Amino acid sequence: MHISDNSCCCSFDECKRTSDWLLSQTRYRPKIAVVCGSGLGLLAEYLTSKQAFRYEDIPNFPVCTVSGHEGRLVFGKLNDKSCVFMQGRFHLYEGYSLCKVTFPVRVFKLMGVETIIVTNASGGLCQDFKVGDIMIIKDHINLPGFAGQHPLCGPNDERFGVRFPTMSDAYSEDLRKLALDISSELGYSSFVHEGVYCMVCGPNFETVAEARLLHKLGSDTVDYTDWT
Numbered sequence: 263m264h265i266s267d268n269s270c271c272c273s274f275d276e277c278k279r280t281s282d283w284l285l286s287q288t289r290y291r292p293k294i295a296v297v298c299g300s301g302l303g304l305l306a307e308y309l310t311s312k313q314a315f316r317y318e319d320i321p322n323f324p325v326c327t328v329s330g331h332e333g334r335l336v337f338g339k340l341n342d343k344s345c346v347f348m349q350g351r352f353h354l355y356e357g358y359s360l361c362k363v364t365f366p367v368r369v370f371k372l373m374g375v376e377t378i379i380v381t382n383a384s385g386g387l388c389q390d391f392k393v394g395d396i397m398i399i400k401d402h403i404n405l406p407g408f409a410g411q412h413p414l415c416g417p418n419d420e421r422f423g424v425r426f427p428t429m430s431d432a433y434s435e436d437l438r439k440l441a442l443d444i445s446s447e448l449g450y451s452s453f454v455h456e457g458v459y460c461m462v463c464g465p466n467f468e469t470v471a472e473a474r475l476l477h478k479l480g481s482d483t484v485d486y487t488d489w490t
């Protein structure tokens with residue numbers, strides 16, 4: 263039987279090489295990673311004692327081609343906790359394979375990261391949302407995944423995880439509750455919501471009919487990312 267070559271271009275060894283290189287260049291051992299979406303790179307400025315690497319200087323790392331994505335990996339401390347921030351991410355519409363788009367997540371895992379916080383600039387579908395509101399993702403719809411565009415397709419390397427991962431609790435309930443509680447304490451409840459995020463491929467924004475369809479399917483926001 264012929265099986266087409268769908269092998270991963272970001273093998274365990276490639277991810278390990280990048281992870282080992284980073285660990286050899288920094289004294290930080292972060293347990294928390296934050297991915298900064300469009301216009302959110304400034305979040306990394308909250309870190310103290312920063313150490314930054316340009317993506318093009320990191321072995322195997324893709325580079326950013328979209329404006330508003332600086333292309334730097336920034337290590338530092340936030341309230342005394344070691345963190346790593348991605349100032350810029352990669353998108354399928356840039357021409358990257360899903361292996362490359364999700365490559366940093368695998369590298370972070372090998373570096374010892376346990377919690378990842380992803381942020382993005384997405385389009386609101388829910389009539390109750392206003393421009394600039396914040397939505398905490400409680401669940402997602404991976405639309406390209408339904409059509410066979412999925413980063414976990416291909417041979418599975420058990421060192422990264424199981425063949426059939428469960429997704430019924432993909433977003434930590436504890437962290438979501440913490441975010442909502444803090445929003446309430448700060449008086450932000452009127453513009454901080456929880457909802458369902460839908461990934462599409464892009465790069466065109468949705469037609470009116472597509473936006474209506476995605477909302478009917480249960481999505482509150484839509485975007486081209488959050489594979490990373």
Ligand SMILES: O=P(O)(O)O[C@H]1O[C@H](CO)[C@@H](O)[C@H]1O
Pocket residue numbers: 298299300301328351353381382383384485486487488
């Ligand atoms: O999701 P982030 O990276 O924030 O970027 C979002 O913003 C850009 C469109 O304005 C697209 O790249 C879209 O995915």
Ligand SMILES: Nc1nc2[nH]cnc2c(=O)[nH]1
Pocket residue numbers: 383384385386462464466467468484485486
């Ligand atoms: N798909 C999609 N992605 C976005 N990113 C920012 N705004 C939008 C939008 O309206 N649709």
